Amino acid sequence: MIVNRIVLSLFIVGLLWSCNNDDNSAPAPDPPRPLGEVLAEDEAKIQEYLKTHFYNYAEFQDPPEDFDYQIRVQEIPEGNTDTIPLIDQIESVEIKVPSSHYLIDGPAETVTHKLYYLKAREGLGESMTVADSAFVQYRGNLLTGEIFDENNADAPVWFDLAILQAPATSNISGTAARGFAEGVSLFKGGDEVIVNEDGTYSVENYGIGLFIFPSGLGYYNLARSTIPSYSPLVFSIDLFAVNQADHDGDGIPSIKEDTNGDGYLFNDDADNDGLPDYLDAETN
Known part of the structure; x- marks a missing residue:
């Protein structure tokens, strides 16, 4: 993978790019609904998605000469029983979410959410934690397939995963989807970055994956750009490098x-x- 020369210094990214320019004229969100109620709805949608979609696993197993190592998810054609659906290839981790994160009225509760992930390639470099910074290329879409955010393959960006975990009640500005931070932390970076004579970087054996999470790990009742409220989110990522943060x-x-x-x-x-x-x- 060749990426343009970029100074590898950390800058805090509070929101994914498409979410930086929220419409200030948008109406205030309705009071947030109970976590468990919304999670049940999100889970049903995610399970249906996992059963009816697949990724280009055949290309990863036997890469063609010009393969770009990008994950592509498609709906399984009706009547096709040979294709392996995502639900048979996906793994999951459990993440506890307190209702206080979204200022939900009523008795306090903590609801366990599942984040689903698929490792097309784990990566052979440094491991990540949710406290570190990740140099990534990414694409975010809704379960409908609509892309709400992505960056160019030649322009990876640094994300401070710790800041992305901040709850809505935090006084830290620029909070974003906790699920993104949790998902990226499951992968590893690539081999040592090699600086080429033409000023580009070469990175091999970097992590490639996909993860899906319910709205309780995303923006919940807040609409962001083209993301409706209570939307489960899907991300595909390439994790090129890792920076341990202090x-x-x-x-x-x-x-x-x-x-x-x-x-x-x-x-x-x-x-x-x-x-x-x-x-x-x-x-x-």
Whole structure:
């Protein structure tokens, strides 16, 4: 994979590109519905999608000479019983989501959501955590197939996965889909980046995958750009490189400041000052 020369320095990306320019004239969202109720609806939609769609696994198993190693998902033609559907190739992880993340009225509850993922190629480089930064090419679409966001193959971008986990109640601006951070963290980067004579970078054996998650791991009741409220989301990604993060510069990797070990950085606040430990140099 050849990518254009880009300074590999971290910049915090709070929202996926298409979600940066929200329409300020859009009406305020309705009060959020109960998590469990919405999750049941999302799960039914996701299961139907997994049963009726497949990805180009044959090309990954026996790559043609000009294969670009991009995941392509298509609907299984009616009557086709030979194609392997996504539901027979997908894996899942469970992620707990508290109702407080979306300011839902009523008794507090924590609902376990499933994130579904497929590793077309795991990657042979560095492992990721949800506290690190990822250099990726990505495409996001709805279950209908409509693409709501993507970046050019020659222009990968850095995402700070920790910031993408921030809940709606956080005072950290620019929060985005937690499911994106959780999904990317399941893959590995590529081999060592090689700088070519023409100023491009060569990266081989990078992670390639697909993940799908319910709206409780996305934007929930908030409509974003062309994403309707309560929308499950689908992402395909190429993970080229990984940067282990130390957000507060205290010499401790941010993932080590997940003191309760649940993989979520916003509920660790040792000194109760309202600032997560991974952003607070005074806690370690």
